[in-house]
Every structure is written in C-alpha cells, then in structure tokens.
Amino acid sequence: MNLNNYMVHLSLCILISFMSYSQEKRLEKADESFNRFAFVDARKIYLQVAESGYESLELFKKLGDSYYFNAQLEEAVTWYEKLTSNYAEEIDPEYLFRYSQSLKSVERYDEADKVMEKFITLTGNDQRAEYFMNTRDYLKFIEMQSGKFRLLKLSVNSKFSDYAPSFDNQGQLVFASSRGGGSGMTKTIHEWNEMPFLDLFASNMIAANGILQTPKKLKGKINSKFHESSTSFSQDGKTVYFTRNNYTKKKLGSNTQGTILLKIYRATLEENKWTNIEELPFNSDEYSVAHPALTADGTKLYFASDMPDSRGLSDLYVVDINTDGTFGEPKNLGDKINTEGRETFPYVSDSGRLYFASDGHIGLGGLDVFVAVPEGLDEFSIPYNVGKPVNSDEDDFTFVLNETTKIGYFASNRSGGKGNDDIYSFKQTGELITECNQYVTGVVTDATSKEKLEEVEVILMDDKNNELQRTTTGKDGKYKFDLECDIAYIVRATKATYTPTETLLTTNNVLEFEHDLALQLTQGRLDGRKEFRRGDDLALILDLEPIYFDLNKFLIRPDAEVELQQIIAALKEYPQLKIDVRSHTDSRADDNYNMLLSEKRAKSTIKYIIEKGGIDPSRVTGRGYGETALVNKCSNGVECSDEEHQLNRRSEFIVVE
Template sequence: MSFKNYFLNISLGVFICVTALAQEKRLEKANENFDKYAFVDARKIYLDVANSGYSSADLYSKLGDSYYFNAELEESVKWYEQLVNNYTDTIDPEYLFRYSQSLKGVQRYKEADKIMEQFNNVSNNDQRAAFFVSTKDYLRFIEMQSGKFRLLKLGMNSRYSDYAPSFNHQGKIVFASSRPINGGMTKTIHEWNEMPFLDLYASDLIEENGILKSPKRLRGKINTRFHESSTSFSKDGKTVYFTRNNFTEKKLGSNTNGTVLLKLYRATLDGEKWIDIEELPFNSNEYSVAHPALSEDGKKLYFASDMPDSAGQSDLYVVDVNEDGSFGNPVNLGDKINTEGRETFPYISDSGRLYFASDGHIGLGGLDVFVAVPEDTGFSLAYNVGKPVNSPEDDFTFVLNEQTKIGYFSSNRFGGKGNDDIYSFKQTEELITSCNQYVKGVVTDSYTREVLPDTEVILMDSNNQELQRTTTDADGSYNFDVECEYSYIVRAIKTDYSPTEAPLTTHTVFEYTHELPIQLGKGGIESQEINPGDDLAKILRLQIIYFDLNKSFIRPDAEIELQKIIAVMKEYPKLKIDVRSHTDSRSSDDYNMLLSERRAQSTMKYIREKGGIDRARITGRGYGETTLINDCSNNVKCSEAQHQANRRSEFIVVE
C-alpha cells in the first residue's frame, strides 16, 4: 500500500531506533533505507542477509515490519514467528501485537488470540489488551453484526492504488489514486512501496445504484507531484479539506530527521478549479496531521494525527471551525476511541455517527471499520461493522449516505484489481450500536431440583430499587434485558420457600447472555414458628455476615446476605429485628466493644438506607468479644478462619 500506510505508521521512529548491531555494510545500508521508510529497498538486503544464515531479533523484526507496514501479512507472519519463537524474552511487547494482527490476516484466529493473551500479560495497561480481554468473543459478535451491507459492482478501479472516497455534495465521488495521469506515463515512484504518488480524482455518481463513471483528475493547484489524499467537503461543495505531503508554496518541508510528513490543507472552488490552497494552522513539521472529516454543519473538523499527546501510532482528534474560518484547539477523542494502535480515516455521517478505521480495537485483522454513536460527552464505545465491509486485510475510508444507504470503502483484500480498491455497498440492516446484554435462568427447588413455575422474579439495582418484575413460566425459566457494566440483584420469591437473591455484574461484551439459575429452599418464614429471640439468619439459612479484621465496612459478600434480610423485612412489614455485632478476641476489650458498635451501626444503616426500612423496625448494638462462639479467647492461638467466625452479626427477632 502507499500513502495510507505512510501516515498510519509514521510513528515507526519510536520503535526502529534500536541499538546498532555490528553488522556488515549491507545491513547498515538496509537500516538507512528502513529508517527512511524505504521498506522495499531495505527488505531486499534483509532477505539476502537472512537467507545467508544470519539471524537476530533486529533482523527478524525489521523484516516482519517491512511486510506488516505494507499490509503483506502472510509474509510478515513468517518473520514475526521467527522473532517470537527465538527471542520471546527480549522483544518489545508491541511485536506480540503485530504478530497477532498478522495471524488474523491469514485467519489463524485461535493462534492470534493466544498471542494476544501473552501481549495482555506483559503489556502495561495497554488499551488494546483491555479491549481484547473485555471482548474475547469478538468473532461471535462480528458474525452477529455481519451481513448488514450488500456489496455492489464497481468498475472504475485501476491496477494501482485507489482509495479514500468522499462525497463532494455535487453529485460526485472524489478519491485518491496513483493511476497514470490521463492514461500516460507512470508518475514518480514513492520509495515506501515502489508505487506512484497519489492525486485526487472525481467520478460522477449514479445515486440509485452507487455506480461511478470514468474518473477525471481534479483541476487547479490542488494536485502536485507529491501525495494528495483523503478529502472532506462542505455541504455546498465549494470548500474542501484534504491531506498532502508537507508541500507549501512549492517548498517541501521535513522534520528534524529529514522525513517528509503530512499536513491538512483547505481549498476553495472557483468554477471547476481549486484555488487559494492554504495550510491549516495546527499542522506541524514534527508530526503528521491528516485525513479530514467535516461534521454535517461544518462546525467541527475531525482528523488523525500522531501529535505529542496521542496514545498510539495515530489518534483521532476534533477541532472547532469558527464562523470566520479560524480554528480552535485540537482535542483528542479519548480512550473510548483511541488506542495504542492506529485509529485513522474518520468519517462523520449526517446523523453524527463516527466511522473510522482501527487495528487497536478488536477485529478480523489489519485495519477494520468501526462505528461509534454520539453521546452527551463524546462518542460511545466502538462497534465493529462486520463483514463484508471488514475482512482479514486492511479495510478503511468508509463513507455512507444515510438517506440512500449507498456508501463506499476501500480495501486491499484478495481479489481486488489493484493495490487498494474502492468498493461500493448498500446498507440493508441497521448496525448493532449499543451494548445489549441479557440474563436468564431457571428457578428450582434446592432439595428436589424440580423446576418452580409461577415464581416471582424481581430485577433490582444495587440500591435495592426494583427495575423489572416477571413470573417464571411452566419450565421455571425467567429472563430480563440488562445494561452493560452495571450491578444488579435478582430476587426470587415463592410461597413456602425462603426468598433468595443472586448478584449479577455485567461487563462490556456485546450481545452477551448471563446464565443465572436460582435455587429456593423450603421453609419460608410463614411456614415456621418464630419466637422472639430466634436468629433470623438461621431461620432463613443465610450465610453469616462477616467483617474484615479491624474493619466495619460492609463486604460485597455481606451485601448479598443483607439484601436477603431486606427482602424478608419488606415481605413481612410487621417484623422487627435487633442487630447484634461481635468481634474476635484480638485487640483490647475496650477497642473491640467500640469496633463491634461501629459494625452494628454500619449494618443497621445499610438495611435502612439500601432497603428503605423504617428506623423503628431495627435496633442493634455491639457486644465486642463477650459472646465468642469458640474457644478463641485472649491469648489463645487460633487460625484466621476460627477468628473470623467470631466476627459476625446476628439478626434476632424482636417482634
């Protein structure tokens, strides 16, 4: 690939500055080419050296990179495999990620996931690893998402590189291409991958079927002898933002290392020519700014950059476009969107949805297309748009007309005509763009295992507030829709049985169903003779409410049991209890008395506030170490488990 990768991987400088090895002159020349991103030239020497029997971590990593960053993943697998197998303990963890991506590119997903597990273990809070851990069933979700687009025929691709389609809002699609000018001589070759430089072309669009007519090169000063790519147009079609090499006023600029980076430019349409080419003020010679995407109202411009506060090789940013044409300060879109990998080629639909390409979010391999919906504070989590838009290769520059449902994207997938090709599609179904989860289960008798139909099942939040209620059907089953990343309590109630609660904490896995069976024990409170002085916890066969050593806060396991106490007190509104809190014998008698009092107060407060129980129905006090249930008194050597048995609360029936 060409200009696309030139920007996406400009951060190569971060990892190719390795310690120089005592290599022959030919390797020094190869490294010089590699540092200038002349991967094809460098690769020829590296291959010759490797085939002669020489091996090193540096050689294998650069050979792998020379293929990886030109999207030749089948070849990059070979060299990353050598690197990982022979130098596992010394390589940068980033190479585990690249190896995993390369394995996906050849559809070896199980192996790729194992390498990602290794990457997760050795990386330090890497967002890509976090996304992988939270979406390990990503292939299942992608299958659910797939089939919502139908590919259409498109005959205007060349045997070169064609990509970055955009709507010019005047009935044309504008795209970047390295095809020869007017069918003539091939243009200047770019040393990155030995492909010609890119220019901007336009094709008339037949909207009803997405067909594009023969393209024509844009007129005016917008095209130069260097790269031009990725455009975004104002709604009237008279202003364009575009990407170009650092070439302003006929002068080619470079960073301190002598590398020519990318910048954003703006131009105005005069008749059929683009004039008044101006560089945007937030560009820099030291980092790339590229791939513009204008919001529907023209007030915000999104773009990709590796500027200093970026998390990865390129991040997505947004900047305000003021009424006078000036700009605000660029703002990073944050870690819901950006990772340590490549986030690039943003597109903002008329409804405000953000489509972009990424290899940091979990996908099928290479760059995948993702969508995020607008929220009050930015954008939602990113959702893979599925097949056939995404493939094991690079898929990117997605655009969509939400009215006609016709859109375009680019890919270097197998079967294309050139290095990169443009594909057209029609959207046939809406995408999944919310994190939906479900809980279901069967309620059974804890002793006989028989299913219990007509059981009331209540879904509550962590504050014991009822959210939904249902009744089990003939086979004892129930189900609820739940939100992602949320804590719930599921309560089951049936006559002649003790009410039971089960905790549920959801996560971020898309379209996930939680299995939560519930067992009810015979002996509901109404079926038993209860007298003042009885311990409600024993009657209901509850787990003992324990506290950590020297602490009075309610533990998560204790919350579940207290929810059961609350359930009974709500079911029987005349019931009154006395909370009695106890400590073990460690620490002084006076300290333990005060500690137990704090525990009793903490327990009563939880029942009152979380359960909404009237203060008059619950009393309590601390008893310190005065009523131990074993022989672990002062100066007696006991295990931690024996001491913990004394750190308990009791719930004595008063009325």
C-alpha cells in the same frame, strides 16, 4: 596443526569474517532505507541476507515490519513466526500484537488469541489488551453484526492504489488514486510501496445504485507532485480539507530525521478550480496530521495524528472551527476510541456517528472499520466493529456513508480486487448493533429434589431494590431478562410454600454476553413459620452466611450484600417482623475502640437494610457489642489466626417481635 591445515583454517576465518562484514554492510544499507520508510527497497536486501542463512532478532523484526506496514499481513506471518519462535524472551511485546494481527489475516484466530494472551501477560495495562479481555467472544459478536451491508459493483478502480472516498456535496465522489494524470504520465514512484504518488480524482455518482462515472482529476492547485489523499468537504462543497505530504508553497519539508510526514491543508473552490491552499496551524514538521473529517455543520474537524500526546501509532483528535475560520486547540478523543495501535481515517456521518479504521480494537485482522455513537460534547460510546462484508482479514478503511440513500463506500486491500487498494460500494440493509447487550438466563429448581419449578415469580431489581422487570417460569423453569452493561442488579425468586431467594449480579462491559444464573428455592422455611420466636437469629433461620467485616472497617462488603438482601426479603415478606442488629468485633485493638467500631458496624448494617431495602426504620434496631460476645477462644492475649479472628467480626439479626 600442519601448515596446510593452518592455511585452510585461516582462509575459512577470513572468508567468514568477510561474509559477516559484507552482511553487516548490506544490513546497514537496508536499515537506511527502512528508516526513511522505503520498505520495499529495504525488504529486497533483508530477504537476500535471510536467504543466505543469516539470522538475527533485528532482521526478522524488520522483515516482518516491511510487510506489516505495507498491509501484506500474510507475508508478515512467516517472519514474525520466526521472531517469536527464536527470540521469545527478547522481543518487544508490540511484536506479539503485530504477530496476532497477521495471524488473523490467514484466519488462524485461535493461534492469534493465544498470542494476544501472552501479549496481555507482558503488557498488563495496554488498552488493546483490555479490549481483548472484554471481547473474548469477538468473533461471535462480529457474526451477529455481519450482513448489514450489501456490496455493489464498482468500475472506477485501477491496477494501482484507489482509496479514501468522500462526498463533495455536489454529486461527486472524490477519492485518492495513484493511477496518474490525464496526460498518461504518472508521478514519481513512492519508496514506501513502489507505487506512484497519489492524486485526487472525482467521479459523478448515480445515487440510486452507487455506480460511479469515469473519474477525472480535480482541477486547480490541489494536486502536487507528492501525495494528496483523504478529503472532507463543507456542506456547500466550496471548502475542502485534504491530506498532503509536507509540501507548502513549492517547498518540501521534513522532520529532524529527514522524513517527509503528512499535513492537513484547506482549499476553496473558485471558478471550478481549487485554489487558496493553506496548511492548518496545528500541523508540524515533527509529526503527521492527516485524514480530515468535517462535521455536517462545519464546526468541528476530526483527524488522525501521532502528535506528542497520542498514546498509539496514531490517535483520533477533534478541533473546533471558529466562525472566522480559525481553530481551537486539538483534543485527543481519549481511551474509549484510541489505543496503542492505529486509529485512523475518521468519518463523521450527518447524524454524528464516528466511523474510523483501527487495528487496536479487536477485529478480523489488519485495519477494521468501527462505529462509535455520540454521547455528548466530543464524547462517544465504545466502538463497535461493523462486521462483514465491510471488514475482512485484510486492511479495510476509509468508510463513508450517505445516511439518507444508505449508499456508501470504503477501501480495502483484500484479495480479488483490481489493484493495490480498491474502493468498494455498498448498500446498508440493516441497523448496526451500537449498544452493549447483555442478558441473564437461568433455571429455577427445588434445592432438595432438583426438579424444575414452574410458576415461580422472578423479579429483576436495581441495587436499590426498585423493580425493573418481572417474569414467571413455565414448566421448564426458565427465566430471562435483558440487562445493561456495567450495572449491579438483584435477581429475586419467589413461590408459595418456598423461601424467597435473592442473588446479586453485576454485569461487565462485554458487548454481547449472556449470564447463566441458576436459582434454587428451599421448600417451607419462612412460609412454614407463621410466627417467629423472640430471640431467634434470623440469619440461622434463613441459612445465611455470616455478615463479615474487614479488619478495622465497617463498610458493607459485596459478599455481605448478598446475605443482607435476603434479610430484606424476609422483612418484606413478613411486615410485622422486627429485628435487632447486633454487631461484633474481634479482640484485637483496645476494648473501647472495639466498642466504637462495632457501633459503626451496626449502624452501617441498619442503614443498608433501611435505605437499600426501603424498610421502615422502626422495624430495625441495633447496637455494637465490641468484643464482649466472642464465638471462640480468641480473647485478649490468645494467639489466633486471621481466619479465627474473622469469625468474631460479624453481625447478628435477632427477632425482637
């Protein structure tokens, strides 16, 4: 290498080293802003670094997050896409979830679902993965749910952020806004999104159509120079719970990392001004407590928090309010409501329904509004997406509803609004789906000719053989029953000159699901035999699969239940029929042990027939035969496969009368 080339090479090395050092210093500065949630400031630096050609796992993560956590999901797509493409084997699964949510915001639902499938393979027991698996047809359900609300015009929004509407029980709607005060001055710009800090405003409501009059700031000490939002009022309108930055007695608090979090405060109304402001005792400098929602009777307060026992970015909690104004211990609402994502902005209607926003439950993108129905003390049903037009592919949240007038409000950052977040008014026009609905449909055909059979009686029974519903097929051979979720059923089909058939059906917990269950009937068989010969094996006559048992077990297996139900059907069809249950084992284990095990299997089989089928005990006898009646060569000392041994672990049903 000559001197000139060496000097050029050295200069390039120095330049590259300087550029790398410069980028690293810029990223350190951006990281400082990011870690104190100053996402907009951080993003400016990250973008400059990215535009210079620099790439890294951390850079793409933080660029995506800077948009994601400011509810700009469309812009987040670009950076999460780069992240998942370039660093597929290194990223935390959480970023797959965020990428899926962001894809929904641009209505790329098929791609979003594929990303969620990968998320499931990496997480397994994540609650959001479970909800996705149970609601794979979520778009179909949301369409069924949609159209229950009609949006109304609203003129109170500003070019800033307006959200968190609530009823003050005195004819006003109170909401949070960063529009500034009456003097025309705005509060300090907030680093998170470069918007002024929020204050609380009130607007008189015209109940008939949801229109609001010109809003005015709440009076008193309730508004400070920091954020106030999300209010909830007592029934008499004289007590309010609200969210504020950690600012008590003119002193600003922060956690050990120097971040200012959120707390819930309580205030009372005196001479039309809010005063006596106190923070609630379960607040903390180390985690946020926010978005209060008071029940109609004032005895419970729901809220959102990331306190230590939360499973996600924020969970919903409830706390008892005692008659003396003190509080009980906060209680997490559990896995039905909370996920590893964000559950936030709760609202409890007068009827006790819990509305809240979530990005952990499956929706259209960003935060969606969900409703859960009360099912006991502090217990709720699974949440149901409230559908369009309340929910969109953007963030939709802070839903409130007057169940008497059916007028309500919510906030969204969807396109077409006036500001960063806007409040929307609506009229409820239909009842929401708030229960799991499943169905079973099918066609009954002749097993040989495959022709559709009419005048077939199809009976729906519970797992104890109690009849629930009955229908008769028409010329198309079709039948249909409504079902509950997570329940075991028996579907039986009967027709003169045909052998009855039964099938065990267990529903799942998918919100809207139709089970397709075709049934086939075989002509003749039982009805063609007026008498059974003693010694016949009923299992052979009915063409049943053998009733097998697991190794060293005597419990009835699910596959055996299907066959036993047909034995029960035959006993009911022929009231004079009596059978002897003969249970057997394979040759493994001690002979005496096998005899005892087969006795248990016989008793287990007889018990099932009597109890599940309601059969008279005098019609069913039986005993165990151990390994004395093997059906193959697999006796003591003979080497056999598990499948060959399985053939000997069986029960037979011999006609005795």
